[in-house]
Amino acid sequence: MTVNTDITSADHGHAGLMAEFAWFREVLAARIALYFGQECPYASPIDVPVPDLAQRPDLYARWATAHELTVPERLVVMLALAPEIAPEALDPFFIRNATYDRAHSEFGGFTGRGHAGFLPTHETALFLLAGDNPAARLDLLPLLQSGSALVDHWIIDSSPGLPPDSAGAPLPEPVTARPLALSATAMTVLRDGGKAMLVVPPGVPGALLTSRLAWDDLVVPPATSAALARVLAWIEHGGRLHEIDGLGSHLRPGHTILFHGPSGTGKTLAAALVGKRAERPVISVDLAQLVSKYIGETEKNLDRLFTEAERRGWILFFDEADALFGKRTSINSSNDRYANMEVGYMLQRLEAFSGLAILASNLVTNFDDAFLRRFHQLIHFPLPDAPMRERLIRDCLGKTASKDIDPKHLATKFTVSGATIVNAIRHAWLSAFAAGDATLQLDEIEEGFRLELAKEGKSS
Template sequence: MAKRAPSSRPEAPSPETPQRQATGLARELDWLQAIIQHRFNPATAQDALPPPPPLKAGDGPYAAVCATLGLVAEERLILILALTPQVAPEQLDPFLLRNQATGRPFTEFGGLTGQVHAGFLPTAETALFLLAGRELELRLHHRRLLAPDGRLAASGLIELDLLRQGDEPPLSAALRPGAAWLERLLSGDGTEPRPTPGFPATPVTTALSWEDLVLDPKTLRQIGTIQAWLRHAPRLMKDPALARRLKPGYRCLFHGPPGTGKTLTACLLGKMNGRPVYRVDLSRVVSKWIGETEKNLASLFDQAQHRDWILFFDEAESLFSKRTETRSSNDRSANQQVAYLLQRLEDFPGLAILATNHRSHMDEAFDRRFQSSILFPTPDADARQRLWQDSLRNDFFRLAEDVDLVRLAADHVLTGGAITNVLRHVCLVAAERPEPVVTSADLSRAIREELQKEGRYAA
């Protein structure tokens, strides 16, 4: 087998023309067709498999991904089998053949039938049949290619989903192309995956920079520690003595009132270090079905691990809440979810950021697992003055002479998020005027409305 490819994300190929997209993929589909015919022909079923076509430069995104990752023939066969229902489902029609003796599909083919899709949907068993036929020794040898920690599954190139609960054999899992790779394989589009039930996260970015982040010195120093880990972690973990004592990965808790910069800091950590930041959509993670929440999280952690993503759990208290006394099956399931999260967080080798407005609601078992617990306090008067100055500096409107930012900062305790809401309000007011100008009265009115939203009232 070839050496494992580095775990960092390969460069996304640029979008291709339809003709170039199809070139390498068509040859790979022809190769799969030849292997299917080879296995179904009794005269050749036990012979060596036909070799794969060469990967040529310019053959499109599918060939480029296979070449970049250094996939060997067996891995390429599994990948093209997973992709075939998406692009050429008719090629799998031979697997719909029924055993005349039993009147049922051939067991060794594996496979599933969809609720809408009329064709054959491959499983891991289908891949083993093509790779090894009925040779037991060879089947045992190739099983590792389909293991969850194998390169294909761990990198997210393929997904193995055991749709049925109970004691189903693991290799009866549905074989699909990974959601994070599908468009990249077919069109070369490097767009990051969209949120789905199997991929419950969305990328978050910011146009701001570190200069726009207004925090107190202690908070900035603690964030600097995270920066240092992102820069030096690979070098630290190469030291044998340190690697024995330090677990890979970094877990931190951001806590404090809403609007104090927790999400912006997470985005900037990714932006400044070339790491995509994914905000976990908790509504897509949590499921009422037992085991589904854990499965959704497993998919997310596995993809993040092998693509150098930063995971950002906003409003984390809803997923990482305190465990309760077990009084019902729902309590037991909720406690199991928290325990599973603890284990996955400890094993995650990347940066995981949990953010909460209510630290007291978090399970205490997480405390020792955090390398950092960082308070984002409400900004003081000096910080508020800088926020006002930065926010109101623009070319769209001018400030009237009666605006006193020093007094504004001293009189009203607002977070950065609240000040941004005030900015939006006064921009709209200024836009309605012949000359875009913002007065002290405009700002006072906008501040009053913002405070009323929070149940407070301006002095």
């Protein structure tokens, strides 16, 4: 399932959430009334009208729709959320069993040390959804276990253990006694404006790659720009390729690209802007987290990464990818053999990936020919020529630089990358601020360039 996570621009009102919670209250009231044989306007809790989230533009509605939550899953989310926003809604579960003068065991739940309200467990969710119907409860158990959308999408927290005994030791109880709680990620989504939809969940080796720049700020040669346009075309139309008679059966599911060229030429920026233009999150993979010295752990990390990327519609970006996907070594030891097995598994997982994967490297020659043939596109990011450097300098200078500064002269004098230009002008502004100047001067910029060139082992 591909999840559209572009919700940060949504209306952050809570109308959809409040409608959903009102529906949950009504379902719960119907469940309790019917269970105790009381008067109820519904023959079954499932008869309570379900809110149409498609008609609501607010954050919760978009979040639930993005994850394609089913009606039972939505009720579980509301049950888990209730102690946070309306604990009194769960007070009906405090009804005591008159026969045994104790709580109803079928309700599950417990009370916390500081929270006076009812805290639900998986048992509570099963009662809400299935009442005391054993067959229905069995059918619903997988909803709360690993492999379900609620657990695998980090919506409910699968980590809390069973409530401890008085000595603090876990009790040997049924799995349904586990506390029911929303994950920290889901809580952040519902509480803080949806940014957590773009946060990489625990255990996934990567971080969100963003940029404040726009597509027009990317200064690359026409050939590079045209190649990037083809990437965007695949994002929008790639699925149609598999529908073409004859061609479709020969195609792999995803799209794999290599950005190659010297440092500072815009490879990382281009990856961020492709995601921004396509309205998809770009996840920069942390190779240090991905590769483990322990046998089998790297494969697990890869599976976690690619599985979550396919679920959420992420674009994956592997910077300095030759460190991971480069030429395989000759086998001189068991460690070499295992390293080559890891590389082989990575390539296999990459080929099976149905989304967009972007690899970046300074040197295309760091990849063996067999691997290069697996890329759908090789996109070159060369050092900028003089007109490109002039544009970059002009863009970075803005309107507060001295009129004596000639961007064309600087572009001719300094043959450098775009990143070097940015850093040089950054140095210049710091010098200007230290001198109490509000206007950038030519000597400050030239000194900035000399500092950057010296850092790179070059002279002006």
